[in-house]
Amino acid sequence: MSGIHPVRVLRAKPLWIANGVITGVLALLFAVFYVGANIDPAGHVRKLPVGLVNADEGAAVGGERVNLGARITESIKKSTAGGDTIDWQVMGEKEMREKLGQGKLYGALVVPADFTSSVTALTGATTTGTPDRPTLTVLTNQSAGGLGSGLARTATTQAAENASLQVGKELTAQTGARQEKLPAAARVLLADPAAVTVEDGHPLDARSGLGMTAFYYALTLVVVGMLSANVISGQVDHALGYTHNDMGPLRLHRPLIRATRVQTLAISSTLMAGLSLLMGSLVMVGAVGVMGMDAPHLPLLWLFSVCAIAVAGIGALTLLAVFGTPGMLVVTLVFIGMAVPTSGATTPVEALPGFFRFLAEFEPLRQITGGIRSILYYDAQGDAGLTRGWVMMAVGLLVAVLFGFGVLGWYDRKGLHRIPAETAPEKAATPA
Incomplete structure (x- = not known):
């Protein structure tokens, strides 16, 4: 036996240095991995897959076939052409539902079948009638991850609102002097014709x-x-x-x-x-x-x-x-x-x-x-x-x-x- 009291090992510099290096590196790495990965997810988003569905059947306007849903989807794709935050994937409704059900999409934007007919009905609204506002549907997908679904929801909702305003500008310009004959409510809706609603695209069971x-x-x-x-x-x-x-x-x-x-x-x-x-x-x-x-x-x-x-x-x-x-x-x-x-x-x-x-x-x-x-x-x-x-x-x-x-x-x-x-x-x- 050495006769040295055990507490005296605390005086050994190698004991402090070795353990300090190991625990210090461990603390630093955990901070880098945990905080660094999550400190700015919105700023690091690249190619977040979101579905874009145009189910609009179009309508005859002034003897021509018009499809405002196609304008909406085209406007959304053009607005993000210079960036790579959202990967807009144009597809049919069936394919979109399948990909939501496989976790391959974080969300989707759906233009309904009656979108054009509903929008053009605003320009022909009577002075006593209340125009019905067409709806663009944003679908979320919590099963693919809450944060990812939230990022997709924010981007998709903003894109849908901007596209609605863009279509409203085009319709307002086309209507011209005829706007004076429309009721006030119809003129307001014409400037921003689409409402945006949010739904769960892939519902989960309650205990999930x-x-x-x-x-x-x-x-x-x-x-x-x-x-x-x-x-x-x-x-x-x-x-x-x-x-x-x-x-x-x-x-x-x-x-x-x-x-x-x-x-x-x-x-x-x-x-x-x-x-x-x-x-x-x-x-x-x-x-x-x-x-x-x-x-x-x-x-x-x-x-x-x-x-x-x-x-x-x-x-x-x-x-x-x-x-x-x-x-x-x-x-x-x-x-x-x-x-x-x-x-x-x-x-x-x-x-x-x-x-x-x-x-x-x-x-x-x-x-x-x-x-x-x-x-x-x-x-x-x-x-x-x-x-x-x-x-x-x-x-x-x-x-x-x-x-x-x-x-x-x-x-x-x-x-x-x-x-x-x-x-x-x-x-x-x-x-x-």
Whole structure:
């Protein structure tokens, strides 16, 4: 024994420097990832997909066929021709409904079938009649994310109002002196002929968290996999006799069972894969059975949940095995720090700065969120994110296996064992 009081270690500068650097970098990175990704989503919006539907059938005016809906849609596209904030996608109403139901649109603007006939009726209103104002409909899509739907709603509503004013100027100029014969109410409406209403384009069930249950469910799967990896890694090390296991005031220790790093990761990964069946089941029981979350396709949701936990857990085990003690910090950054801001659930990917959009292409939480969102909100359609979720989980698992076993195999070949042979206690051991 050295006879030095334990408190004196606080005088050691390396202890302060090492921990200060690690915790300081961690604090800085979390601030950059969390705040930086969400500080100005409106300013970073690029190519936010919004549908533009002209269902107007037109009308005969003065012997000519007129379609004011086409003018509206053309005016909207021209007004944003110089920018790339909104990606106006002109399509039919059926296609628009399908894309809303796949989460591929954050909203839509619909010009109704009777738009031209309703507008031109204003110019022929009687002095006693009350003119009916035609309506442009803005459709939102909360299932694609509340913030993204809100950004689309704001841009679409503003575009519809500006287009209405533009059409009003054209109609006013065409009417000319005939305006004097119109009632005052008709003249006012003629200057701004279209009313704008907002409707939910893809309604969700009441217990869907306003489109956020998919994100929180996916986050639960990732966190459960990540934390379970930390637990399993420690318990396997204890079972092999490499570490002590403190249980309150008790310290438990097992005889050493020599295992290569590759063998240790194989044992941990097998345990994670098996226990994922239990964890995935209990996550679904807690969310659906206990809390009452709306969830169709329960067998598919269970299977996806189990696989997501297994992939996240094995990925975390790989990082813990390769990086050792700093591995938990790397795991936290990969699965939480960089993942939450790039998941596309709180802030749409189209509203993220470029670096975060790059991360979103492979960050696990975004892929898992897309798959869960498809199962919960979009009838488990492959094009709605489910196919991408399965493919990216398979790719992630393959990368984790190749990286983990490849690096650890190299460690073993180089003789970089966890306990060098000359210092290991020579004690026969059998597994408990």
